[in-house]
Amino acid sequence: MEIERINDNTVKFYLSYIDIEERGFTREEVWYNRDKSEELFWEMMDEINDETEFEIEGPLWIQVHAMNNGIEVTVTRAQVSDDDNADAHFGMDDPRKHYEPDPSMFTNPEQLMNELNDEPVVWTSDMFVFEEFENLIPLSKKIPPYSVKSSLYSFENKFYMHVIYDEAEMDDEDKSDFCSIISEYGSLSQVTIHRLEEYGKIIMESDVLETVHKYFGE
Template sequence: MEIERINDNTVKFYISYLDVEERGFSRDEIWFNRDKSEELFWEMMDEVNEEADFVMEGPLWIQVQAMDKGLEVTVTRAQLTKDGQKLDMPDDIEERRRMFSNEDGASAATEFDEFEPVFNEPDTKNLEYSYVVTEVDELIPLSRRLQYVPIETALYHFEGKYFLHVSFDEILHSDDDIKDHISVFTEYLQGSPVTIHRLEEYGKEIFKKDALANVLHYFG
């Protein structure tokens, strides 16, 4: 886990999904299991406290951003006035803030009566995904199943494997559509953190567009 101390009241840390799994948690647990997400969060905060000397006192504002390979978490200790009133956070944090505190302002690590989930469900507004296969033929069953679904796909060869990049249109596809389609992709393929930018720069382009349709046409 990488830790960066921003200032006296703010610390940012990054944890990879591999690190999450090595700690005994799965991705599904941290997104959908409240108890597990809280357990992971406080485990990480204990480590932050040890390495960055960030004391968890009073309300905390938490901003969690899902990255390709892990999670970036920004924790800001709310500043209190002399009479114990909380000061508002800056606008950039305010929009996506999460508060972890109890009513009397005691350490948030000791009670969870007013505790909100640390992690929300993955943002369905993520419209791009990558998947990896060893051989192009592995894409044929998926191509047949989705041949009438309007999804933009591209295929690249990179580091000895084939990468299918998938793009959803937020106008054509609702959040529920995206979830349903992703479940189909994960049924057939293994997800990959490799971004389209890396594939375009270092990979060999096989099909720049309509990859699934072309796979079905040329290999099916």
């Protein structure tokens, strides 16, 4: 999970589907089961509070974006004036009870529409972030060959590997296996390729892991 403190009242976190599954939830539960999505949300807020001291006070505004490989959640503490009182509005003193998301808050509307039309949702690419370039070296030795196109960028003192899957060669199970191996050394990121192309520095234009292994893995 990646956490970004936007300001005193707002925090954003990104949770990949691998992170979700490691916490004992499934995509379907998070999308369609209100109790499960709420349980996951409060687990994340407890973790965020431990790491950033973002305390839950009063009602929360929650914005969720579903992405190919995870969910991005922005949480803002609603501002209550001195003349106002959150408890008076909500009739309770437990801030967790102020949480009233839509039952489908984690639903990707586009994905639901595709499912209703019996059109499969295509998982075409992923972005991975590595804290150190050295993390790529043992990965390059361990990972078997997969049918992917890859490029490597540096941005804000981290390294980002963009991967495009060969849909003719890799199914979702192959992609999940690929992500699981990489997650031992890096993690999924919500940074887009467009942002990296504009603000990052290209390190390798293609065949990232093969190139790393060739020059650093011997």
